[in-house]
Amino acid sequence: MQLSEAVGPSGQEESIRLQLEDLWRPFTTTMRADAMGNLIAMQQGSGPEPRPAVMAAAHLDEIGLIVTQIEEGFLHIAPIGGTDRRVLLGLEVLVHGREDIPGLIGTRPPHVLSAEERQKTVPWEKLFVDVGLPAEKVNQLVHVGDPISIRQPLLTLENGRVAGKAFDNRASVVALTLALEELAQREHAWDFYAVATVQEEVGLKGAITSAYGINPQLAVALDVTFGKQEDDSKIGVFELDKGPTIGLGPNFHPQLFQRIEATAKELEIPYHLDPTPGASGTDAWGIQVAREGIPTSLLSIPVRYMHQPVETLARRDVERTGRLLATFVAGLESSYRPGWEDEVDETAARSDQ
Amino acid sequence: MNLGLLTQLTQAFGPSGYEDKVRALIQEHVAPWADELRTDPLGNLIAYHRGNGKGQKIVLAAHMDEIGVMVSHVDKEGYLRFTRIGGVYPLHCIGSRVRFADGTHGVIYLEHREDTSPSPKLTQLYIDVGATNKDDVPVSVGAPAVFVRPLVQQGERLISKALDDRIGCYILIELLQQVQDSPHDLYFLFSTQEEVGLRGARTAAFSINPDMAIAVDVTITGDTPKALPMAVTLGDGPAIKVQDSGMIAHPKVRQLLVDAARKAKVPYQLEVLRGGTTDAAAMQLTRAGIPSGALSIPCRYIHSPSEMVDSEDVANAIKLLAAALA
Amino acid sequence: MKHERLVDILQSLSNVMSTSGDESEMRRALRPLLAGQVDELRVDSLGNLITLKKGTGESQLRVLVTAHIDEVGMMVVDHTPDGALKVQAVGGIDDRLLPGLNVCVGKEQLPGVIGIKAIHHSSSRERLKAIPLKELSVDIGAENRKEAQRLAPVGTRVTFSTQAHPLGELIAGKAFDDRAGCTALVALLHEEPFPFDLYGVFTVQEEVGLRGARVAGYAVAPAVAFVLEGTIADDLPKKEDVGPTSQIGQGPVLTVMDRSYISAPWLLRYTVQLAEKLGIPYQFKQPGIGGTDAGAIHLTRGGVPSLTLAVPCRYIHGPISLLKPADLEATITLTSAALRHLTAEQLANN
Structure with a gap:
């Protein structure tokens, strides 16, 4: 597995x-x-x-993600296949740019959102991948169209069940x-x-x-x-x-x-x-x-x-x-x-x- | 830029399934440069350039058809109801004019409606051809029509109906003249019925059975007010397709186009398109699979009667493709 | 073919239970009707019944005519502890028609009923809402889950149980989409040989x-294809002046463009001119509605010019539909004429 x-x-x-x-x-x-x-x-x-x-x-x-645009070092993303955006927040990912770069999926914190916004799932255009690098470095390493995969280790549960x-x-x-x-x-x-x-x-x-x-x-x-x-x-x-x-x-x-x-x-x-x-x-x-x-x-x-x-x-x-x-x-x-x-x-x- | 040719191309009547006039026009322009020319059972026009026997077999596809409408009912008062041919949006229709094959013009307008939804339904629109009653209507159920809007050049920008995808047809016509020395077997496919489901390209690709296929079509841009994130800008060069909602471009084809852009020293953009696809998506699934990709011309207001492209992007697309096929 | 014989075949085929993917009963019903009328007959790996009627040898064309033998219906997907069957739709079924129906369950043709909560127990709001299929169940009289599983295991087909019969000047029955087309194709295969090899595919x-048409189109690789259908007639009185899709009694319905394909303009023009010359009534199907096997066939291999000719039928996809035998007869006459006048030159010139 x-x-x-x-x-x-x-x-x-x-x-x-x-x-x-x-x-x-x-x-x-x-x-x-x-x-x-x-x-x-x-x-x-x-x-x-x-x-x-x-x-x-x-x-x-x-399923996965793809870079659609790069803005101030943050990556805008879109799905590859039927990715469920409800489960993306806070996930760790790997951006397959010129080299593989770890990142995570962020969005604006709840404190600054209206009550209405907090009740909704975050639309694609408000999800970002943050790779923790300065914008110039990101522009060198990542291009529009680069794929992104989810990082998730295999987990063994009780009774012969596994998760991943x-x-x-x-x-x-x-x-x-x-x-x-x-x-x-x-x-x-x-x-x-x-x-x-x-x-x-x-x-x-x-x-x-x-x-x-x-x-x-x-x-x-x-x-x-x-x-x-x-x-x-x-x-x-x-x-x-x-x-x-x-x-x-x-x-x-x-x-x-x-x-x-x-x-x-x-x-x-x-x-x-x-x-x-x-x-x-x-x-x-x-x-x-x-x-x-x-x-x-x-x-x-x-x-x-x-x-x-x-x-x-x-x-x-x-x-x-x-x-x-x-x-x-x-x-x-x-x-x-x-x-x-x-x-x-x-x-x-x-x-x- | 041969504006005369582009004017002829964009203004020709050619809704999906009824591309005869566009085909005749293109045929006239490619005949002197093609080694063979044929029309297939679905109406695709295929212009063949014979290589030196050492190259690959490559399809370059641009679709001849445009979106339009078709009469679905004529009411007692002589107003026409219609259905869409391809992706026609009701909001774009209101106040538009349409033209039928016989030259009849009509105005599309919106019936009075009580519901307050932002976009009307297609069934709430009608075409007025100026008739006084049913018997006075010169066209009948099943008659197709296209939108009316002339070609205008303003600075580097070109504005017209049907730039999707007559601009692709234009590029292929110009390209054919420039690749006369190409070692490859090239099939310039002017396809039919793209707007209703990539139909012509699918059967043509089956017949040709190429090693590689490249569609030349338009793509949307992210440079208009409040546009969704999309890293394609009008005038920043032709866009090399990475992915759209119908296809992931084959890495080999994508790389070929990127290398060609560098070689030809033309700017290019990489394209990830959320909604929409091209003939390449159909060609890719032909037989046991054909490595496929697309070169897109950035275009604003796609599927409205006023599509806008940049003439530098067009010129650069021709250079890029010529370099790729040299 | 004589009027009585035609109506007889239509009615007998209409009564056959044959949902998508489970069409053995239709093939079984067709075999005796085709005996002696075709030169070859085989069933392919999806279940298409592919027949060849050899031509007189005058023409080398290869022509395909199809009609589909499946019908919309339901499939058992689960059983309740009380012995009721939970079902899902096979094809496009109108949920609103189901409450209060008799149905026919499985090969053994067990009778079943679809009932809903009594009006007395339904709130005024509930009475206004159409009940979705997933909230309905089929009662075959089983007392518990075990018995229901034994009598109607998962995967069992459920069909409407209507028996065809005359109604006024019309015929009433289920599944005229596309038993009307099947009847027409049987009648064509009973005619004298055509100038070319005719592949009649059910x-x-x-x-x-x-799905079936796609692989059959690939296998036969015809130069041209005709698809015979039973299509929507929405010709009831309406307040608004909108199209009827097609009308009963107005003759065969020709498709210009539907959601699945655009008819080859020359083939449509040719058929219309023939109809006018021969005095056969015809009508155009309101464009933009529905789809037929032509949608799959015209995209096979290098492309196949295709045309759908249909018998107008009221209330298709429901338990009981209506058609006028004269429309069926005119559809056969027009298709036969279109076939017999077709030449290789026409194809080459278009």
Whole structure:
């Protein structure tokens, strides 16, 4: 889970990608970064050629901030992705300028504000990053457009829970790494593509282009979902430490869903069902409609306090997700293709004739 | 600055989906300089410059279309209701004039309203073409129209309707003449339907399948009264895109443009835009992904009928791009 | 196709339960209707039913005609301790229409009802407010959570349960968006071969974002595409002089521009001229409203000139909509004519 501390706002995934390349290299047959910066690792299967391919995607990027203007040495900022400005005040950050410069996020103190202003969240234009350097020095080191990441160490809580930043989606990158490790030891007929996608938080971009490039026969996206926490949300939230969620709905191929569910049962891994009537908001949504369409599924790890620097999860859910993915992939027969229930009657009707 | 050409370009009729007249005009100006010229199924005009076989395959895109309105209903009294083509703001419309393809002019005004919200809704506006009743209206439901406003030059500033993005078209036309020796395979893409969702560039980029794509479009500035923080100023040089709401520019493309600015010794600015995007956002997602970026011309009052750019920024953008493609 | 047969197909397709992502029942209903009428038939990885009707060989064009087989509805997402089903919308549903409805739950077609708090117990303020879907639930008679989970597990589809029937001079039924288009496409595929290969695709997941059409458009890679729809007719009496979107009885509805695309001007012009020449009524859809599969198809690969022709329908996206068979017939006639007169030269010149 140390990956959560690595730096990788959307569009700035290069340094974490390099770390991941080192981590993945022992387990892969080939590895490449594509034009968008997606890391595409392939683990060759043992089935006969032409070998089908299954792609598992977890996004590498995290939400972050960007410098929009520099005023008297203070940095004006804007979000990269869905950054929640309610949680920014008082945070420590790292400004990726000519060099990495630590800073913190400040705003005017409550004493000088009107009662009305104190009741509102601070708008973007009134948030600043303060790096504690004289203006001339700041102008030398920082430019408009430089990205900023949140500094937050990993924290271990009770009962195997951990907290930190960027669990969305480093938790899934870890699960994907575990699956790669496991599959390196196991026989699998299909080629397995592990893809660390970029720019998910700004529009599923890496998933859309990498799915087109790989053109796999099946795909599984890995992401995080909402953990049950102390507020009044009831639907679409999932208890921690009760396993990953499996998506069902238009974004997911029904037979692929059934097969993954069956695998979870077989492994006695607990899981939740995540009914999703429309857009899943994950890489799965982009992958499914690549080229002529790709049967796609989604495994998600429940995480509390999404898009906050204190995202919290249960370690065991990450391990379960990796194990479930690996066993699913290892179990794919060369001839397997998900079909449709009405095709089954068609085949039955034909064999009757 | 070829003001004659820019006047023709900005004044041509070309709302999204109906770019024929702009296309014909551009075609006339690029034909002598292009090795090949074609129009694709969505109406994009693609002018090709053949390189020496050692360069890269690069798309440069500027969109031909402009925002406008389309008649959605004609009432009994002969007033027209309309819908927007692209990002048309009701506040900009009141008192504006629009022109239809057949030359009919109309005035947009606001019906009497009881609600006191600062901005009216589009449905509270109508077009008056001077008709006395329904049968007297010369245009019908589905007819598109564009805003009317001439090009004016005042000092270094240029003011007109549709500088978004005819100024980009202008730059590409001038640029094509200057890059005749470029080693690269260059595709000058004059795209359609940008204002309604980056549509033309998306399909054109699929057909061309380039190694790199650069959009040339306008961006907003932070130099007007009480503007939100934005480090782009009119006249301080073309802006090299870092990020906008639709795209993060590929670092390689951004660096190429920065290096070119230094080489050409032209001033430049870096751009982070909160709202809005360009054709590059669509081209980026083509096939397995195309490294994409954008060069922006700082522009005040975008999507109003009086957009304002600086002619030095325009000249510097041409120099910058010529250096990048040399 | 004969009037009675057409109405019969429309009514039978209207009764099929087929929400976005769960369209097996529609494919099952279509297969016998297409038997012997098409040369190839396959289902792709999203569930699109892709058929090929080979042409006479006169023309090398490749033409796509689509109609979507999904409908708006709901999906079970949770169960209450008392055995009620909590649901979320699949596609755009009008919450105001739901209270007091009968619905149909799952493959077994279990009947269910959506009731609300009695008027006696509702405050005067509550009576003025539309109740959002998340506050509603479906009652199938289950007594507790466990029974509800067994009968209608999470993910189960919930649809309107309307059975189609004639109403005055009109036909009433659910899901005319887009069973009207599906019926028209079936009728076209029953015609004599066209001069070119015609791909008739029954698309999935239109209501959740034009998903099926996008991949089908990519797979077929046509030179031109027609999209058959059932569209909004807002032609009730109104105090204000505003557009009706489209009107029942005025013939096929042609799209100029909606939120998803702008029709290729030449294709629209060509179709209008044909309609006028052949004396087929037509109307323009009020621009700027709604979106269709054409929005996805026209952006596939290098771009595809596209046009949507629709049957005007009142009350679409609700439990019961109305259409006039003459509009459906005219839509088929006009689409057929537009297909049969289409030439490669027209495409090349535009």
